[in-house]
Structure formats: structure tokens, C-alpha cells
Amino acid sequence: MIEFGPHLVRPSYHRDPWFAGSETSDRVYSWQCVSCQVDVHASLETILREAWSWETHLGEELATAATSHFELNAVGKSHDGGWPSVLLVPCVSCGARYLLYAGVNEPSNSVYRVVIQGLSEVRGLTSACS
Numbered sequence: 001m002i003e004f005g006p007h008l009v010r011p012s013y014h015r016d017p018w019f020a021g022s023e024t025s026d027r028v029y030s031w032q033c034v035s036c037q038v039d040v041h042a043s044l045e046t047i048l049r050e051a052w053s054w055e056t057h058l059g060e061e062l063a064t065a066a067t068s069h070f071e072l073n074a075v076g077k078s079h080d081g082g083w084p085s086v087l088l089v090p091c092v093s094c095g096a097r098y099l100l101y102a103g104v105n106e107p108s109n110s111v112y113r114v115v116i117q118g119l120s121e122v123r124g125l126t127s128a129c130s
């Protein structure tokens, strides 16, 4: 049974982008683990890549739970009008796992606009999801 912790970031139609530009190589989104306070990281390049494969990588059960939890719509667009990207990110220190949801836009070739749209701890995953 998959359960989510509180919304650490809640989806918004109006949030400013976390990243806008083309220098994607060293950018990392980080937050503090709610269990152990260690920094948890997700690279921008992973966020960009998963915009095309997150549903496959999360698997059907978790992808369905994420769609419901983050209120993704049936059209498949993120709240900011981009492509949703959802990542399962573990805390390397305590093993807590987080679901990060970002909206990805590519307004021109290799120029990206990324809005962080959702973040919650996720519990009750089977090992197959890791």
C-alpha cells in the first residue's frame, strides 16, 4: 500500500521556474530529508531525462499513485503547461524515499524551463519499485 507524506511542495499554476536556460550540466535540486535532515539531491539532467520515461520507470502502481497525488491531468501536461517529470529519489543516509514532480518545457532548442511542482515522501513501496 503506497502512502504519501505531507506535500513539501504543492503543485501550482503560478510558480516561477527553478531553472531556465541551457547550462544544465551542474544543476542539482536539493531538499532536507524530513527523517534525518541530510540533503537529498536530484540532478537537473535526471529531471529532464525522466520527462520522457517516468511512467515506465516508476511502474504502473507508483505512476498511478503519483498521478493522483500530484493531481496530474489526463492530457498529460504539468501544472505549468510543460511535460511532467516524476522521480523516485532516495535519501542516501536513511533510505527514506521521495517523489519529486517537475514540469519541463523546452521553449527553444536545448533551452529548458523547469518548474518544481511537487515533493512528498513516499512509503509502503515494495522493493521492486526502488
Ligand SMILES: [Zn+2]
Residues within 6 Å of the ligand: 033, 034, 035, 036, 037, 038, 091, 092, 093, 094, 095, 096
Ligand atoms: Zn534521510
